[in-house]
Amino acid sequence: MTDRLSSLWQQRYRTPLPEALADNKVSQSAVFDSLLTHRSVRAYLPNALPEGTIEAAIAAAQSAATSSNLQCWTVIAVEDPVRRARLAALCGNQSHIATAPVFLVWVADLSRLRRIAQNEGETHEALDYTEAFLIAAIDTALAAQNAVSALEAAGLGTVYIGGLRNHPEEIAEKLALPEGCVGLFGLCVGYPDPAEPASVKPRLPQRAVLHRERYDFEAEAEAEIIAAYDALDDAFQKEQGLPSRRWSATMVRRIATRAGLHGRDTMRTSLKALGFPLK
Missing domain, CATH: 3.40.109.10 (NADH Oxidase)
Known part of the structure; x- marks a missing residue:
């Protein structure tokens, strides 16, 4: 179980599994396992779904x-x-x-x-x-x-x-x-x-999204986190045979003008x- 969890964690974050999670009951559950394997599927077989x-x-x-x-x-x-x-x-x-x-x-x-x-x-x-x-x-x-x-x-x-x-x-x-x-x-x-x-797409490291007690923002630290994630995301792009990119630059272009809302x-x-x- 720990080997599989380590593999799932590596796919999601591209970092080693934290020691605290190795024996944690939540991380050892079948539900957690299923959630970490989530990926966006855009190619389907024509098979009908089972009744019910x-x-x-x-x-x-x-x-x-x-x-x-x-x-x-x-x-x-x-x-x-x-x-x-x-x-x-x-x-x-x-x-x-x-x-x-x-x-x-x-x-x-x-x-x-x-x-x-x-x-x-x-x-x-x-x-x-x-x-x-x-x-x-x-x-x-x-x-x-x-x-x-x-x-x-x-x-x-x-x-x-x-x-x-x-x-x-x-x-x-x-x-x-x-x-x-x-x-x-x-x-x-x-x-x-x-x-x-x-494939499982890497997400931002938890340091970017998990704060304790209050929103703990420090500009230089956040810039380092985003730069590191840019590198991970770019590596994923190359693995998938997709064009190289900086995730942060792509997101900035998405929010720069109303055109990024695609009519919404x-x-x-x-x-x-x-x-x-x-x-």
């Missing part, structure tokens, strides 16, 4: 925490090839949406709560506020990650699709979403194609059009 797979994934999703038990999310499982192809076009022509046997659309859904209130003859003013949208978005993300963990533990591959937000109003129309719903992201699900294996700079307007006042 989606239902099992949703059971895992519904076992995630939900704020005040509001449960304000919905999933649309898209299996029809023609519909998946149309969604792929709206999501930036990502071909894996069309080739994966199932595409799950994760929806922040306040419409159900509105209908319940209306059926009770009550108002639903609180749903008009930004906090309600945040709750729906957070709940949806927590649920989706639970589903991903369950699917990957069963040997399936997944990849999140943020491109679903490129055209939120068109997506809503295609999926007949009621007012108070917005597709937050998609999720391809299927059996990974062994001919095009996905109008998201607030779209959300209001879809029934989220965001007061």
Whole structure:
């Protein structure tokens, strides 16, 4: 077990396994093992998923925490090839949406709560506020990650699709979403194609993301951490046969202008059009 954990840690961080983790109960669990093997799969076999797979994934999703038990999310499982192809076009022509046997659309859904209130003859003013949208978005993300963990533990591959937000109003129309719903992201699900294996991508070292007691920032130290990660990321790029790059420079280009949002700079307007006042 320790040898496998060391290998998984090395893939994720490109550093030796810390001694403190060698005998830690959390790091020794099967769940931890599965989580560390996560990778984004974009090449799928055409094989259909076993019966009950989606239902099992949703059971895992519904076992995630939900704020005040509001449960304000919905999933649309898209299996029809023609519909998946149309969604792929709206999501930036990502071909894996069309080739994966199932595409799950994760929806922040306040419409159900509105209908319940209306059926009770009550108002639903609180749903008009930004906090309600945040709750729906957070709940949806927590649920989706639970589903991903369950699917990957069963040997399936997944990849999140943020491109679903490129055209939120068109997506809503295609999926007949009621007012108070917005597709937050998609999720391809299927059996990974062994001919095009996905790899574990290194992440920032924990020194960059883990702080204790307070946000402990020191400019020179952070610059050194980022420079070291740039080197790791570049090495990964070369291993994958991809162009050399500096991760930090790539991220700066991504956030430099609104063009990096790929049309999502109008998201607030779209959300209001879809029934989220965001007061």
